[in-house]
Amino acid sequence: MIGLTAMLAKELREQWRTRRMLVVGVVFIAFGIASPLLARYTPELVSSLVAEDGVVIEMPPPTTADAIAQFVRNIGQTGVLAAILLAMGSVATEKERGTAALWLTKPVTRGAFLSAKSIAIGTVLAAGIIGAGIAGYGYTALIFGAPSSGGWAVMCALLLLQMSAYAALTFLGSTLTRSPLAAAGIGIGALTLVALVGALPVIGAWTPSGLADEALTFATGGDPDRVIEPVSATVAVIAVALLASWASFRHQEL
Amino acid sequence: MDAAIEVRGLTKRYGDVVALDGLDLDVPAGSLFGFLGPNGAGKSTTIKILTSLAKASSGRASLAGVAAGDGEANRRGLIGYLDQSPRFNGWMRGREMLELVGRLSGMRGAELRSRVDEVLGLVGLLEAARRTIGGYSGGMRQRLGIAQAILARPPIVLLDEPVSALDPEGRRDMLETISGLRAHSTVLLSSHVLTDIERICDRVAIIDAGRLVTESAVPELLERYAMPVYRLESEADAVAALSSLADAMRGQPWITSVDLSAGVLRVGVGEQPDAGQRLLAMVVEHRLPLVALERVRPSLEDVFLRLTGRAAKGDAM
Numbered sequence: 001m002i003g004l005t006a007m008l009a010k011e012l013r014e015q016w017r018t019r020r021m022l023v024v025g026v027v028f029i030a031f032g033i034a035s036p037l038l039a040r041y042t043p044e045l046v047s048s049l050v051a052e053d054g055v056v057i058e059m060p061p062p063t064t065a066d067a068i069a070q071f072v073r074n075i076g077q078t079g080v081l082a083a084i085l086l087a088m089g090s091v092a093t094e095k096e097r098g099t100a101a102l103w104l105t106k107p108v109t110r111g112a113f114l115s116a117k118s119i120a121i122g123t124v125l126a127a128g129i130i131g132a133g134i135a136g137y138g139y140t141a142l143i144f145g146a147p148s149s150g151g152w153a154v155m156c157a158l159l160l161l162q163m164s165a166y167a168a169l170t171f172l173g174s175t176l177t178r179s180p181l182a183a184a185g186i187g188i189g190a191l192t193l194v195a196l197v198g199a200l201p202v203i204g205a206w207t208p209s210g211l212a213d214e215a216l217t218f219a220t221g222g223d224p225d226r227v228i229e230p231v232s233a234t235v236a237v238i239a240v241a242l243l244a245s246w247a248s249f250r251h252q253e254l
Numbered sequence: 255m256d257a258a259i260e261v262r263g264l265t266k267r268y269g270d271v272v273a274l275d276g277l278d279l280d281v282p283a284g285s286l287f288g289f290l291g292p293n294g295a296g297k298s299t300t301i302k303i304l305t306s307l308a309k310a311s312s313g314r315a316s317l318a319g320v321a322a323g324d325g326e327a328n329r330r331g332l333i334g335y336l337d338q339s340p341r342f343n344g345w346m347r348g349r350e351m352l353e354l355v356g357r358l359s360g361m362r363g364a365e366l367r368s369r370v371d372e373v374l375g376l377v378g379l380l381e382a383a384r385r386t387i388g389g390y391s392g393g394m395r396q397r398l399g400i401a402q403a404i405l406a407r408p409p410i411v412l413l414d415e416p417v418s419a420l421d422p423e424g425r426r427d428m429l430e431t432i433s434g435l436r437a438h439s440t441v442l443l444s445s446h447v448l449t450d451i452e453r454i455c456d457r458v459a460i461i462d463a464g465r466l467v468t469e470s471a472v473p474e475l476l477e478r479y480a481m482p483v484y485r486l487e488s489e490a491d492a493v494a495a496l497s498s499l500a501d502a503m504r505g506q507p508w509i510t511s512v513d514l515s516a517g518v519l520r521v522g523v524g525e526q527p528d529a530g531q532r533l534l535a536m537v538v539e540h541r542l543p544l545v546a547l548e549r550v551r552p553s554l555e556d557v558f559l560r561l562t563g564r565a566a567k568g569d570a571m
Binding site: 002003006007009010014017018097098099101102104105106107108109110251253254 | 302305306307308309325328329330331333335337339340341342343345346354355357358359360402
């Protein structure tokens, strides 16, 4: 792929210079830290709120599993949102502004142009989840005791895979249209569709939405029995979305 | 002389609209080639196809023997291209952008730095090179556009309206820079400013409605097509009378073109031997307070207006 290295350097620099990498990192780390804190103090908070009305709620003491569940919920939701925001304008904005035309008259293949962008988005998401993972693990260990580091790492990898799927689908939208908002619409539409299909029996396991449950099982030391289905389905979604992006973009007039 | 750019039967349709209609064109290697045509004639579409940013509906085009359309000429670094409204990533610095262009073309280290410095100096952006492009003026962006197009010394340079946003001084400097490119590149230059084309180009092609009208060396073209032209100038407060005279002239069969701009009327008169007397009679009839009436050397603009038939209708280019 001619021009990939130079264009990737440009994309990564853009993520840094436009502060997207910084914002994603800060938000992810913040949620990573907040998750075990929320798990730890939510029962006390609820108890104190209802105690004034004379109601007594018996809540079990929070555990590491609660902190992990909170982490999966927070990072899963934030990650999907970040994935859509990062990918929505990546190609559409460059087409709309005319900068894609500028670069593609240089020794750069269209495949390299798209690859550089998708790798850069993946890198930012990965950096975010690594930050969140380290921060979340540290605080969980501090408050509740250390969970399995291997299980925690697999959980983070599965969450990254899940948000990569939504990034890839939004990236496809960004390639198909000239509008970041339309691309975001496609990403959100895909998210909704995946959630609906994910709720169906049998077939629901074959969607990216099934990854969160498996991630939770890994991190809490459980026995994940159906991890192959969502992982293979998610990898397939990413591959198909990126290939479709390339197939569409290589014929587009700019 | 070999053709650096060859276009044969190039056709481009957008639905029912025919932007290019079987265009044939040969741009000789090493020439500075002016590419003229009124708005919508198909100039930018031709350049988009040459840069593989658009695909032809039929016909073919090649650059230095490499077929255009699939990006191969771009990948081989055969072309430098400046869009008519150059856009850049606003977060990048000028120097940074040029360094990336150089890297994509295989330049590295000292060679890259020295070439970037050279080109920045050439387009007058050395002092602004560390600023982000988002803060550049339109003229600065156009200078940067020229810089990125010529940085890698491509054998073919395609410039679409390269000096439209520049002030007179900047325009003069950039035209000199473009003129100097012919030493190692073939330049296809599209512009609405015909005096610029006449000043620096060796050859010109005029296209209209997607077809080639004519193609020739500039002196030959002036010799072949330019008809006598008269220039009339009135007192500054006689704009209405001048406009009325221009309308009356457009109805005369012996007048081939009428162009009124900035209080000056340029009138093409074909082969009419007593054109001077006839014009003077019309001036008197319209009671125009005349400042000057003279027969002038026909310009490329007069040829253009005649060949594209715009002047008689009073259309702007």
